[in-house]
Amino acid sequence: MSSGRKADPARELGVGASLLYKLYDDIQQGESIQNATSLAGERLKAAQAALTSVGDLMDQMSPEILKVDALKGNGYTIIASNAREMLGSMTDLLNTYWDGQNLFGGTDSAQPPLAEASDLLDWAEARKDLAVASGPLSAAGAASLITTFDTMFANVQRAADGSSFYGLVYQSTSRTDLGGSTDPESDEPSRIRIGAGETLTYNVRADNPAFRDAFKALSLLSLLDAPSSEMTEEARTALLDEAGDLMRGVRTQLTVLAGVLGSKQERLSNVAEIQERAIAAATAQINDLEGVDYYTVSDRIGTLQIQLQATYSITAKLAELSFVNYL
Numbered sequence: 001m002s003s004g005r006k007a008d009p010a011r012e013l014g015v016g017a018s019l020l021y022k023l024y025d026d027i028q029q030g031e032s033i034q035n036a037t038s039l040a041g042e043r044l045k046a047a048q049a050a051l052t053s054v055g056d057l058m059d060q061m062s063p064e065i066l067k068v069d070a071l072k073g074n075g076y077t078i079i080a081s082n083a084r085e086m087l088g089s090m091t092d093l094l095n096t097y098w099d100g101q102n103l104f105g106g107t108d109s110a111q112p113p114l115a116e117a118s119d120l121l122d123w124a125e126a127r128k129d130l131a132v133a134s135g136p137l138s139a140a141g142a143a144s145l146i147t148t149f150d151t152m153f154a155n156v157q158r159a160a161d162g163s164s165f166y167g168l169v170y171q172s173t174s175r176t177d178l179g180g181s182t183d184p185e186s187d188e189p190s191r192i193r194i195g196a197g198e199t200l201t202y203n204v205r206a207d208n209p210a211f212r213d214a215f216k217a218l219s220l221l222s223l224l225d226a227p228s229s230e231m232t233e234e235a236r237t238a239l240l241d242e243a244g245d246l247m248r249g250v251r252t253q254l255t256v257l258a259g260v261l262g263s264k265q266e267r268l269s270n271v272a273e274i275q276e277r278a279i280a281a282a283t284a285q286i287n288d289l290e291g292v293d294y295y296t297v298s299d300r301i302g303t304l305q306i307q308l309q310a311t312y313s314i315t316a317k318l319a320e321l322s323f324v325n326y327l
Contacts, residue, residue, distance in 0.1 A: 010041035014211045034275045041268045046098045076224040083221035088117040094206040104206040106174025113172035113206040125217040132230040142238035194271045211255040217246035263308045
């Protein structure tokens with residue numbers, strides 16, 4: 001009684017005790033979902049920040065492409081240098097590690113999804129060297145080189161020898177499932193439990209087409225500082241145009257990807273608020289079921305007080321008895 005709670009509310013509730021136990025179960029499940037959605041929300045927030053940074057890199061690179069004429073001969077060298085640096089920065093962003101998980105590795109989140117940027121840059125340089133082995137790269141040679149890049153980035157087979165984006169660049173075993181894909185290793189979207197039998201899915205891995213196109217564009221741009229003995233002006237223009245088209249598409253895709261991810265974040269936020277209200281409501285119901293009826297308690301305390309006074313009175317009388325009186 002002093003605690004203000006019933007000692008055994010389930011006994012007094014009878015068959016209604018199942019409601020009490022269900023409320024406790026609802027609170028436990030709600031707190032579990034609330035914790036899961038909170039952590040997932042922070043993961044998506046970190047992923048969104050990385051996406052924003054990747055988009056910023058694209059925004060920084062696009063104006064550089066347009067400055068080639070103004071920068072004269074140094075323009076290509078500056079673009080190639082910036083492309084290599086940005087490719088490294090993009091790799092670092094997509095290898096973001098948060099709370100024990102690599103955010104862009106899908107279900108295979110224990111290891112970084114991407115290899116070092118230098119692996120792709122070395123591959124691109126090797127392909128260029130092969131293309132210029134018989135003389136300076138012409139416009140036709142540049143088109144053939146671009147085809148080689150297209151083939152490598154489109155190949156879904158895992159090959160670390162440079163014949164596939166998978167293995168050379170993307171190392172995770174969890175791949176983006178684009179729907180209807182023939183990719184033998186495509187994986188289902190990542191899932192977050194948001195309710196009983198209900199999940200929220202999101203699909204942002206480092207092999208997303210937007211990222212692949214960005215890697216292709218930057219690796220092409222990294223070749224532009226080749227000496228004039230290896231590459232003609234027409235070839236540079238062809239590589240630059242191809243990379244520019246890819247980067248414009250990448251920026252659009254990143255905007256869509258960030259928007260979709262943002263809607264997932266909003267949904268998680270709403271779920272967290274709903275769970276918080278549900279937990280508060282269940283707690284209030286439990287308090288009503290387990291709380292003491294103060295009128296009943298007052299009556300019981302009065303009865304106990306009378307019994308206690310009677311006990312004290314009898315004890316006092318017994319203390320007055322002598323052995324003679326007893327006899």
